[in-house]
Amino acid sequence: MTERLSVRKTYKLFIGGAFPRSESGRSYVVTSAKGEFLANASKASRKDARDAVVAARKAFGGWSGATAYNRGQVIYRIAEMLESRRAQFAAELVAADGVAAKKAAELLDAAVDRLVWYAGWSDKIGAIRGSANPVAGPYFNLSSTEPTGVVAVVAPPTGPLLGLVSVIAPVIVTGNTCVVVASERAPLPSITLSEVLATSDLPGGVVNILTGGSEEIAPWLAGHMDVNGIDLTGAAPDLAKTCEELAAENLKRVLRPPADKIDWLADPGTARMTAFLETKTVWHPIGV
Amino acid sequence: MFEYAPAPESRDVVDIKPSYGLFVNGEFVDGSGSAFKTINPASEEKLAEIAAASAADVDLAVQAARKAFTTWSAMPGAERAKYLFRIARIIQERARELAVLESLDNGKPIRESRDVDLPLVAAHFFYYAGWADKLQYAGYGTRPLGVAGQVIPWNFPLLMLAWKIAPALACGNTVVLKPAETTPLTALLFAEICQQADLPPGVVNIVTGAGETGAAVVNHPDVDKVAFTGSTEVGRLIARSVAGTGKKVTLELGGKAANIVYEDAALDQAVEGIVNGIFFNQGHVCCAGSRLLVQESIAGELLASLKRRLGTLRMGDPLDKNTDIGAINSAAQLAKIRELSDAGEQEGAERWSPACAIPAQGFWFPPTIFTGVAQSHRIAREEIFGPVLSVLTFRTPAEAVEKANNTPFGLSAGVWTEKASLMLWTADRLRAGVIWSNTFNRFDPTSPFGGYKESGYGREGGRHGLEAYLDARDGSL
Numbered sequence A: 001m002t003e004r005l006s007v008r009k010t011y012k013l014f015i016g017g018a019f020p021r022s023e024s025g026r027s028y029v030v031t032s033a034k035g036e037f038l039a040n041a042s043k044a045s046r047k048d049a050r051d052a053v054v055a056a057r058k059a060f061g062g063w064s065g066a067t068a069y070n071r072g073q074v075i076y077r078i079a080e081m082l083e084s085r086r087a088q089f090a091a092e093l094v095a096a097d098g099v100a101a102k103k104a105a106e107l108l109d110a111a112v113d114r115l116v117w118y119a120g121w122s123d124k125i126g127a128i129r130g131s132a133n134p135v136a137g138p139y140f141n142l143s144s145t146e147p148t149g150v151v152a153v154v155a156p157p158t159g160p161l162l163g164l165v166s167v168i169a170p171v172i173v174t175g176n177t178c179v180v181v182a183s184e185r186a187p188l189p190s191i192t193l194s195e196v197l198a199t200s201d202l203p204g205g206v207v208n209i210l211t212g213g214s215e216e217i218a219p220w221l222a223g224h225m226d227v228n229g230i231d232l233t234g235a236a237p238d239l240a241k242t243c244e245e246l247a248a249e250n251l252k253r254v255l256r257p258p259a260d261k262i263d264w265l266a267d268p269g270t271a272r273m274t275a276f277l278e279t280k281t282v283w284h285p286i287g288v
Numbered sequence B: 001m002f003e004y005a006p007a008p009e010s011r012d013v014v015d016i017k018p019s020y021g022l023f024v025n026g027e028f029v030d031g032s033g034s035a036f037k038t039i040n041p042a043s044e045e046k047l048a049e050i051a052a053a054s055a056a057d058v059d060l061a062v063q064a065a066r067k068a069f070t071t072w073s074a075m076p077g078a079e080r081a082k083y084l085f086r087i088a089r090i091i092q093e094r095a096r097e098l099a100v101l102e103s104l105d106n107g108k109p110i111r112e113s114r115d116v117d118l119p120l121v122a123a124h125f126f127y128y129a130g131w132a133d134k135l136q137y138a139g140y141g142t143r144p145l146g147v148a149g150q151v152i153p154w155n156f157p158l159l160m161l162a163w164k165i166a167p168a169l170a171c172g173n174t175v176v177l178k179p180a181e182t183t184p185l186t187a188l189l190f191a192e193i194c195q196q197a198d199l200p201p202g203v204v205n206i207v208t209g210a211g212e213t214g215a216a217v218v219n220h221p222d223v224d225k226v227a228f229t230g231s232t233e234v235g236r237l238i239a240r241s242v243a244g245t246g247k248k249v250t251l252e253l254g255g256k257a258a259n260i261v262y263e264d265a266a267l268d269q270a271v272e273g274i275v276n277g278i279f280f281n282q283g284h285v286c287c288a289g290s291r292l293l294v295q296e297s298i299a300g301e302l303l304a305s306l307k308r309r310l311g312t313l314r315m316g317d318p319l320d321k322n323t324d325i326g327a328i329n330s331a332a333q334l335a336k337i338r339e340l341s342d343a344g345e346q347e348g349a350e351r352w353s354p355a356c357a358i359p360a361q362g363f364w365f366p367p368t369i370f371t372g373v374a375q376s377h378r379i380a381r382e383e384i385f386g387p388v389l390s391v392l393t394f395r396t397p398a399e400a401v402e403k404a405n406n407t408p409f410g411l412s413a414g415v416w417t418e419k420a421s422l423m424l425w426t427a428d429r430l431r432a433g434v435i436w437s438n439t440f441n442r443f444d445p446t447s448p449f450g451g452y453k454e455s456g457y458g459r460e461g462g463r464h465g466l467e468a469y470l471d472a473r474d475g476s477l
Helices: A046-065 A068-083 A086-097 A101-121 A125-129 A162-172 A188-198 A214-222 A237-250 B055-074 B077-093 B095-106 B110-131 B157-170 B185-196 B211-219 B232-241 B267-283 B296-310 B331-346 B397-405 B420-429 B463-469
Strands: A027-031 A037-042 A139-147 A150-154 A177-181 A207-210 A229-231 A253-255 A277-285 B022-024 B027-029 B036-039 B046-050 B147-151 B174-178 B204-206 B225-229 B248-252 B258-261 B291-295 B350-352 B368-371 B388-394 B412-416 B434-437
Touching: A037 A188, A046 A139, A046 A150, A046 A177, A046 A207, A046 A214, A068 A086, A068 A101, A068 A162, A068 A188, A086 A101, A086 A188, A101 A162, A125 A139, A125 A277, A150 A162, A150 A214, A162 A177, A162 A188, A177 A214, A188 A207, A214 A237, A237 A253, A237 B232, A277 B420, B022 B055, B022 B185, B046 B185, B055 B147, B055 B174, B055 B204, B055 B211, B077 B095, B077 B110, B077 B157, B077 B185, B095 B110, B095 B157, B095 B185, B110 B157, B110 B463, B147 B157, B147 B211, B157 B174, B157 B185, B157 B225, B157 B463, B174 B211, B185 B204, B211 B225, B211 B232, B225 B232, B225 B463, B232 B248, B258 B267, B258 B397, B267 B296, B267 B388, B267 B412, B291 B296, B291 B397, B296 B368, B296 B388, B331 B350, B331 B368, B331 B388, B388 B397, B397 B420, B412 B420, B420 B434
Parallel strands: A150 A177, A150 A229, A177 A207, A229 A253, A277 B434, B147 B174, B147 B225, B174 B204, B225 B248, B258 B291, B258 B412, B291 B388, B368 B388, B412 B434
Antiparallel strands: A027 A037, A139 A277, B022 B027, B022 B204, B036 B046, B350 B368
16 A cells, blocks of 8 residues: 655745745745755745735734734734644644754743733733823823834744744734744744734734745845834844844834843743834823 | 013123033043034124044043943932932022023023923923932833933033933933034033032033034943934934944934814914924924924915914024024024025925014024925925924825824824814824824923834833833843
8 A cells, every 4th residue: 555645835925914935936945953854935035025014014004003902812812723733833843943842842832821921911011111191281191102013023043933923922912013034944833823823813914924034035124114123133143233234224123132042931021012112192281 | 563672681690611621520621622612693603612522532431431330320329319309409590591501502592491491401300310219110120221322412402411311310320421513501511510519520421522522422332322312314323333232222313293283273272382383492393393284174264373473473682581583503504494495495385484684693594484385395304493384284184194194204293173082083193202282392301202213212201211221121032
């Protein structure tokens, strides 16, 4: 009897809620931690990056205008979908990252729990970051938080799932939309994650994921005039410097890569959310 | 229009020295750059000779600040607070002197320096003094950053100094501050106030000079924090120059604020707000309401009323207590305002100014309104930073918001309507950091100020203003 030949998945980009190949027609070989062939992933181009920004901008009005409660529900739904795909992700993590099965399970649990944690922040971050200001005069004066806009995210090269979830969730929970440059070496979990996102009631375009060369794609996003912020967590020092210089052109908010190695299992804190929040202060006279 | 007898404020209250040095490590020292003069823009008379700080001078100032940081940051917050309270009190005691000096060096009417700038300066020091021993409750940690390099503009010289120095010191940082080249005098008087307050040497250092001095401050490798208020163009340069460093940066840059007047607005109040929005401080205000967006149905009536009101504004001697519009700060700024206004005419907008006598000496520009302005015109897109208002119209609230947000800037905006739900709907959609509804150009130390988009990042004022001067990293992600 012949052994059944498995049906492999084609790994594509995730733009505007759809799964296109790179318009450039390019792909690159992705191998396991042990060097075995895993897949030909799409190698995104400048045009793909720009299409992704257009999709993210298009989605911004609706997503930032949705109630915080609704955004929290959607992100909780992502956690539910991720939980239900445990087996698939565990296998992918073992292959991509070379971690043991037990470690893969731990990272997966942490990724699900992180989404749940961030989901709860949607309607609370404004309470801890806003303020009613006691001005010296007859004025109502209130400061509240608003999302920055379209944020480019250079995902960490390691921690292909937990690291990725930990950089995406804080950006979108407050109402931003994003374009993510996935880990170049281990991009496959990011595409599988986009399958989760696509089935989580997350509006198309809120998260867009590009695979390929981060050195090639990240600078296009850093210099893009319709991108409002950039998270350089996954960028090596030289790339981070180049991107920060390009980001100055329209004064993007820049989250620099951390000086020390990140422990993705640690308490995230609020800094990743507040890096891409604006404060709006509204004044109105009080009187009859 | 009523005739007013001149009511000049006496300039005898302030003693201007013939020349000033740099303030480094608690003392005035010579600068090694070539000295420059600061003039009264209302008369072009020379006020004083000012030392210019070279890169070597800046280095000495940074070293002094670094040395002082050790003790200043370790001092109990309650003690730091008392120094700031002391400074606030001395500012109040010497308020008249500072106000006159500000008007002389800057050209702004004494009515504004006396009633707006100086009270806000003192209040800012009082406000942040109170934070110095309460940082653990603010939510940004309690660790200061180190040495702050601060570069400020000429439009509100002493107020911008207060916005920079008060929070920096409250959080335990030390500072090297560069005032604007055309308005260094109140900063140098502030240095004397630091001496009177017995502030430890090196906690505040003031280095005067032009752009090169500012660049030396920003690019000094031992500066941990850069704070800049000024043009978006320079803000971009700074953002680029700190790339790849560990320096924390806040930038408060340009603006092109929309001031939206709906048809149900209280028109007399709106007219006062429009005047305050664009003619306050000769329009030398980054958050000025420089684009008036008026609903088409009331445009004629509003403009007639606005023109009538402009006819009552008095332009002239900044030290005259009746003066509404003072001098333009410099010849260079006047040239820029003229160039952009000429472009407005060339591009087809209609220019109007009230009949208004222009003094023979000094730099002056009459209050000016442009009607028939299209969104593509330079006067609708570029920051003029002068007393020039561009008027555009709209039909629906959606169109008003669309036009208001059609700018790379996002510092401030105004909304005028008697309908609360429309006000909040509009405020919600405007992409700007400060929204004044049924008022304009209000400032308070408790109220965070700062922009969206290319108007910069970071907030000054309020609890939010502490974040710029604390190391809020929580050590994890």
